[in-house]
Amino acid sequence: MVRPPSTDDPTATDPGWVDEVLFAGRSSDVCLSLPDPVDRATLRRLVTAAQERLTAAGLRSGGAVALRLPPSLAYVVNLLATWRAGGQAILLDHRLTDHEVDRALERLTPQVVVAPVRTGGGALRVFVDVTEGVTPYADRPAVSGHAVIQLSSGSTGPSKVIGRTAADLVAEVHRYTRIDGVALPGERIVLLPSMVHVLGLVGGLLYGLHAGVELVPPQRLSGDAVLAAIAAADSPATVLGVPFHIGLVTATRPDGPLPQFRRMTTGGELVPAAVARAFTDRFGVPLGNMYGMTEVGVIGTDLHGRHRPSITPAPGIEVREVGGELHVSCPASPYVGLTDPTRWSAGWLHTRDAGTVDPDTGLVTVRGRLDSQVSVGGMKVDLTEVETTVAELTGVAAAVVVWDNGITAYVQPDGPLSEEALDTLLAERLAGYKRPRTLHLLDQLPRTTTGKLVRSVDALRTAATP
Structure with a gap:
């Protein structure tokens, strides 16, 4: 077993971990299909060449x-080359605006910026052909010794700057190897989430490279393309995505049996029970549930769908309930800059998710955002319950329920739907004090760059303004 890098310094980055943890398999093994196969020997050569370009542009260790x-x-090649050169990788989603990127660069002062000079492929391509440009930026060391800097999803407010060490990443990769139900060596992961964010980065790319699991992004972001990727080889396939992707897959009827389809695993938002049932009824395979955060990676899983909506804490992760909030063990603050004690203190990350921990089984039940608990006329209402009820109605594609001087529902219809009809359906399913006082029908609900529904009241108000 490969030892994680030294943690004597909580921000220590040992570039040797890339070769030891990610490139340790056989050179002839295919690790990526894009759709042309890329074996480990080819990937090593590409990474070495990219490392030389980064160094020539001004990257230094640290x-x-x-x-x-x-x-x-x-993206894969330059990420691995950065780490192999002893550098810190700042991951900026390509869908961010120039203004957002400029603000991040001014704060984080990278020595080098890598961005496209040419991009091929349509907008719905999951992986695209990119010719990258490597540009010097600032002659300064990294703002911290973390191996990777990520921005939080921003679904509930401004993004946070989060750092994780090489030791953090290695520990999480090994954690995946101990989770029951993950793709095994020789199998495939049909990868849908972005590798800029933690699920696609660690659960897909890093775990796949370490464990000898082939990553197979579909050609396009469509249900037909996902099913085609599953059927493209005889080896077992796990689809890895977020709840948004379940609808894409479930809405598509396969042309024939898919014996290769092992399971689908989703992270991100809670999956409504009706959505889970629709998926399992269509494909007859488990819909696995994964709960994690950018700050610590995977926290718990139920990859066989046995305990929905509860999960089992991932190996090496401790979860406790404090005042109705879930806290997760986290030895050092993951935030770059001043540490907010309401987010992290004394070795515990405050998730701001409501939940419970069963004292007998250790199962964790996530009940949604802590701020989803509101009082209406002295009666407690869980906005997550209201949102789930709205989202499960016939004719509703997606919904967000927030508190905005009262319970307010923002709804994206799936076909003809009026506010009056929606209110009538809700009156049959929710007590009067739980029902939304205001309903907004939108052609498209706002989402983050990772596909999560935006829950910022200001952003939702703006989206609903004619």
Whole structure:
């Protein structure tokens, strides 16, 4: 077993971990299919060449590289090359605006920026062809010794700057190997989430490289393309995505049996029971549930769908309930800059998720955001319950329920639907004090760059303004 890098310094980055943990398999093994197969020997050569380009542009050990690349072979190669050179990788989602990127660069001062100079492929391509440009930016060391800097999803407010060490990443990769139900060596992961964010980065790319699991992004972000990727080889396949992707897959009827389809695993938001039932009824395979955060990675899983909506804490992760909030063990603050004691203190990350921990089984039940608990006329209402009820109605594609001087529902219809009809349906299913006082029907609910529904009241108000 490979030892994680030394943690004597909580921000220590040992570049040797890339070769030891990610490149330890056989050179001839295919690790990526884009759709042309890329074996480990080819990937090593590409990473070595990219490392030389980054160094020539000014990257030094202890410096940082900002990657503003769409999902692509270029992204994978430059990410691994940055780490192999002893640098910090700042992951900037390619869908961020220039203003957002400029603010991040001014704060994080990378030595080098890698961005596309040419991109091929349509907008719905999951992986695209990229010719990257490597540009010097600032002659300064990285703002911290973390191996990776990520921005939180921003679904509930401004993004946070989060750092994770090489030791954190290695520990999480090994944690995946001990989770019951993950893809095994020789199998495939059909990868849908972005590798800029933690599920696609660690649960897909890093775990796949370490464990000898082939990553197979579909050609396009559509249900037909996902099913085609599953059927493209005889080896077992796990689909890895977020709840948004369940609808894409479930809405597509396969042309024939898919014996290769092992399971689908989703992270991110809670999955409504009706959505889970629709998926399992269609495909007859488990819909696995994964709960995690950018700050610590995977926290718990139920990959066989046995305990929905509860999960089992991941190996090496401790979860406790404090005043109705879930806290997760986290030895050092993951935040870059001043530490907010309401987010992290004394070795515990405050998730701001409501939940319970069963004292007998250890199962964790996540009940949604802590701020989803409101009082209406002295009666407690869980906005997550209201939102789930709205989202499960016929004719509703997606819904967000927030408190805005009263319970307010923002609804994206799936076909003809009026506010009057919606209110009538809710009157049959929710007590009067739980029902939304205000309903907004939107052609498209706002989402973050990772596909999560935005829950910021200001952003939702803006989206609903004619």
